[in-house]
Amino acid sequence: MPTMNESIYETHTQLFTPQFYNNIKTLTEVRKMQKYGGHSRLTKSEFDKYLMILFTMMISGKERGSVQDNWSELVKDVNVLQWQCKKQKTLTMIYTKSKFVKQPCQMQEFVSSRGIPREQPEIVRYYNNNYKGVDYVDQLTKYIKFPGRCTRWTTRMFIYFMQVILVNGFSLMKLLHPEYKEIKITDYVESIIDQMKINLTKYEIKATPRKIEGCNQPVVSPIKGPVIEAYKHYHVYTKVSAQCVGCKQCNSRYVCSCKGYHLCPECYKTHISEQNDLRGYTHIYKK
Incomplete structure (x- = not known):
């Protein structure tokens, strides 16, 4: 089973880059299995840096009063995509507002159950040929913001990042590794937790009791x-x-x-x- 680093790397390279939105096949398969899409404004080094900052802030107990000044600017550039409802919706063309077309529920557009392609209206053909890629995905997704900055906002953002990584990594593992298609997401998360436990370094904290035989505190003169x-x-x-x-x-x-x-x-x-x-x-x- 892929390790935590491999899952993060695959999640970023496949979902957190603009190239993902141009691959309609991967987009179709992932959309069926998961809820979150990703964001295209972060590089891998920036994503790892943000994740480490959140982790250190959560461990050290620092809250919003002691955050760096540039952190608020960095968060503004983070946008997470979430798939919209799979019901039929109406698409409005950019160049005109008088023509409307209904999009079917499935991503395989205009394909019947027998595999015979259906007829495509001229407006739909024009849209698919000229507005592919990111603009096409924006019609299927919506941007969501991170939780508000409450007293525990660092912990929430860290958990939110991990949720996106785990869900996306699980769906991509099924696509890239067909031998793991029957595995459940709970087993996948448990395996990653076990890997994190192995990699964690435990620090020995020596207890210093107040009263130890032969090591009492010095007596002060009256x-x-x-x-x-x-x-x-x-x-x-x-x-x-x-x-x-x-x-x-x-x-x-x-x-x-x-x-x-x-x-x-x-x-x-x-x-x-x-x-x-x-x-x-x-x-x-x-x-």
Whole structure:
């Protein structure tokens, strides 16, 4: 069975290029089996780039607030085709509005059940000879837009891309590989999911419990309390003297700039050394 990369490549080369619309045989077979057609404004490199951007945005959890500026411009050029209803409809000629012709339901135009070609009106013959290709397919399809940009629009667009790829790839696999004609689309999707699981790389995440025997968190001295990163500790002179929190023997007019504790110079030096040993922060001592 074709791999995921082969399915994407075949889907793009057959359905996402203008050459697909000129091949009436492939267009006829695919239209019977699927719902989506494709778009002709993206190259394969651009399509792969958009798919990777959506995938990374969906994994990282980024939403519409952190999208690149050029992303909104890129999405405008993406048009997906969807087959219209297979009922009979009226075609209006471009050069005149007074003549109308009814198109039959089947793509094999004007062919009876016995294979005998039916008579074609002159206006239909003129239309088929002069307006083939993209213009002919535009009469059978309609453009649909991607889902609106809600809070989960990246996930929806990624799933929407994958849906188009899987449906188109499944129909093309039946055309290009006749040995898989009896397979169902559910089996095809399951096989691709298994291939994606094999190719995914699993990252080992080491758990860091809070309480492990022999690896407890460092104990902070009661005279300091918790230390906040990016704060610089230094002595600040005050007019009011108070008892030193460390030795509790002498009064000091110096206060810690972060904590507000009264510390004598000797106790403050021990305070700095303990913090450097336990936390690794840098402290400043000013006389």
